[in-house]
Amino acid sequence: MRIGLLTEGGYPYVSGDAGLWCDRLVRGLGQHEFDIYALSRSEQQEDEGWVPLPPQVSRVRTAPLWSAEDDGAVLGRRARRRFAECYGELALALCAGGPEGAEGVHAAEADRFSSALYGLAELARDEGGLVGALRSEGAVRALERACHAPGALRTARDARVPDLLTVATHLESALRPLSLDWYEEDGLGAVDVCHAASGGTAALPGLLAGHFFGVPLVVTEYGVRLRTHYLTSGAGTAATAAPAVRALLAAFQSRLAAEVYRRAVCITPGNAHARRWQERCGADRAKLRTVYPGMDATRFAEAGESPECGDPDTLVWVGRVEPAKDLVSLLHAFAEVRREEPKTRLRIVGTATGAEGEAYLGHCRALAAQLFPDEADGLHAMGDNPVSFEEIGGPELPTLADAYASGAVTVLSSVVEGFPVGLVEAMLCGRATVSTDVGAVVEVIGGTGLVVPPRNPRALAEACVALLRDPERRARLGAAARARALELFTVEQNVAAFHGIYLEVVSRCPVNRVVLDDTGEPLPFGVPAEAHVPGRWAAPGAPLGSGGDPAWTPGPPVRAMPAGEAAR
Known part of the structure; x- marks a missing residue:
């Protein structure tokens, strides 16, 4: 089984949050392969390097959240129109209704946010990125129109141009994963399960992997990201932000959390306190599975x-x-x-x-x-x-x-x-x-x-x-x-729980991939269940199969036995 582990400011960086439990999980599941997709939070974090990685980590792909160079994508007239429509719908979803969590949000607004988010993702995939568009004046004007639309929040209506610029900057940072080149057949499309080590931005690549390839998403939250946002928005520099800025950013985090909980096939809170928060924010109780952190x-x-x-x-x-x-x-x-x-x-x-x-x-x-x-x-x-x-x-x-x-x-x-x-x-x-x-x-x-x-x-x-x-x-x-x-x-309890969850998710939500033969026709059974089983079980020196894994070595012949003899 190949697992795409999604992190934000965490594993495999030396100073990463929650890096310890991720490392213990990866090391404890040596029978699986792991592809790590990591979002870094600062240049210092990248300079400090990674922790030593075990052999079951097949590859690591990273991207910075602290900066985004211009991707060079130049949108044509039709693409700019698509962006204006999608980003405008996203802005309207943020301005309509308060940031009180998914429970107080009308289903139509939740669908509007979802459609706008995946519309932007498809546009980014088609055009090679949206960094410039998300920073453009058009994005700020779309926010301004949404703030003055009928039914908009009273707080949003009071937003001034500096407030709109601040919100647009935060949204561009949060939506940077849309412009990554991770969403290809040989990227997140090749994994069997996406496992986000936290909610929020870390889970966004998992949402897109599910949207483009049908890859199931597992989300783990030992600290609920939305709760953290509410706590930090009332302290430090965030407390000095204008009410319109706090309201719109809280609305975005709330909508994103609701979408993550809706799309995830399994949500694993680290304790009952986090579980109650997730349920309050719209998580389906049937998807919740408490998994305590593992300690050494x-x-x-x-x-x-x-x-x-x-x-x-x-x-x-x-x-x-x-x-x-x-x-x-x-x-x-x-x-x-x-x-x-x-x-x-x-x-x-x-x-x-x-x-x-x-x-x-x-x-x-x-x-x-x-x-x-x-x-x-x-x-x-x-x-x-x-x-x-x-x-x-x-x-x-x-x-x-x-x-x-x-x-x-x-x-x-x-x-x-x-x-x-x-x-x-x-x-x-x-x-x-x-x-x-x-x-x-x-x-x-x-x-x-x-x-x-x-x-x-x-x-x-x-x-x-x-x-x-x-x-x-x-x-x-x-x-x-x-x-x-x-x-x-203990670590053993944690690893055993996630091992069972992975197997259950794959059995219920297998990724249907189409493999073509030399003539371009679909190849039946082209991706068997054993496609990603590591080859350590083969005998030393065994020849390699066509897929690069050691070929199966037949054992001694098994003698057929009558049913009565087998029973004895």
């Missing part, structure tokens, strides 16, 4: 199987330092813990990325010095201050497992969380946990840890004190947590 349990085996050896008076927090992790509430909670248990210490293990993360880390250090002024300034090593800020790789914590094993209780204090990977790592280490009730935390914990409301330092402190004072309870919860993690969240 061997890294944490020593810590998980050994008796509790960490400091019984230490709390541990592990993760990426950023405002969503709410370390401020954790520090205030720890101040209350110290009043009840003066010997308790807190190890904050993690790094900050970007200017925002560095600023937040500095704020947390200053807060620690303010909360514990008589003990240290919050910057000293363990032993000088009850709060220490550390990183993996130092002499105290050489590995991630050592960080979790260094304390009695692992704490998660986030206010926003998708699938809590750090929580699963703590469970694999056999740690008792205290977590805030966000994202998929309750689903992951399953009764093997304590859960408190977010942004509630007192509740967080009370739960930590309860576990610090009860070592037997900590041991029971830690053992139960490790057993649950080994049952549900």
Whole structure:
């Protein structure tokens, strides 16, 4: 079986998102072939290179989302008319109805968006690309007409020329996959299944492969792309954008998500929290199949199987330092813990990325010095201050497992969380946990840890004190947590689930390819089911068949046996 793995800013790049689970999936399915189609997000990501690829990866094709050179396509009069019609219909679909998700969108508008999208894809295929057209003044004028059309959103009607230029730029970036040369018989037309590693733009090539060649699409979302768009549109520079810009871009993401969910034959959320979001955004419940992320349990085996050896008076927090992790509430909670248990210490293990993360880390250090002024300034090593800020790789914590094993209780204090990977790592280490009730935390914990409301330092402190004072309870919860993690969240479980999904999809939605003989006539059985089976099963040195794979070597003759003898 040949699988086209579609990624955006992820695998196979070294700094790619979700690259780890993709790599584990590809390596775990050595019996299949993988073609990787990757969209990169930055020049730096491309300069950093790829991770080492296993032999089952047949080829990798990449394209940048951060820039698009002029494809040189010059549209004639008829092509320009086709573009104006399709892009105008797309713009009308965005302006009609709010961005509240596919559930609130009239079916006619969903069909309009779908027809316009595939119309643009067909035009790009015929003309060799649409980069110039998507950047043209005609695109901006089409948006302007749609914003002032009858029934348009009130917010869209307020759009000014700078707003329209901003929206057109974002749409051109999101629609760049339409102009790629991936949609040929020897490209995505040659795969048996397209597997998009996320929704949104990453799934767009899968939609076109299904449109042009009938290739079935599987979509995996461990974090729902539409939810991420809503969360980020209210923060940072996106929050300063004009209301018309936010409304139109949200409408585009909503329409695209609904189309992806409608066309996909199987959707695999990573947890029930993501599943509820997908259903709210229009996904058919019959297509949903929850597949938990796979974690490498061997890294944490020593810590998980050994008796509790960490400091019984230490709390541990592990993760990426950023405002969503709410370390401020954790520090205030720890101040209350110290009043009840003066010997308790807190190890904050993690790094900050970007200017925002560095600023937040500095704020947390200053807060620690303010909360514990008589003990240290919050910057000293363990032993000088009850709060220490550390990183993996130092002499105290050489590995991630050592960080979790260094304390009695692992704490998660986030206010926003998708699938809590750090929580699963703590469970694999056999740690008792205290977590805030966000994202998929309750689903992951399953009764093997304590859960408190977010942004509630007192509740967080009370739960930590309860576990610090009860070592037997900590041991029971830690053992139960490790057993649950080994049952549900290992690489083996993840790979086995996707292997079954691939086989089921291919059996229900086979790609019908027509192979012609030398005379141009259709060749019956030209593409047998074994066409893409790797040839590793053949004997060493076996001759090659006409297709380039080792030819089948017959085994010893099988003696026919009467039915009665076979039964005996």
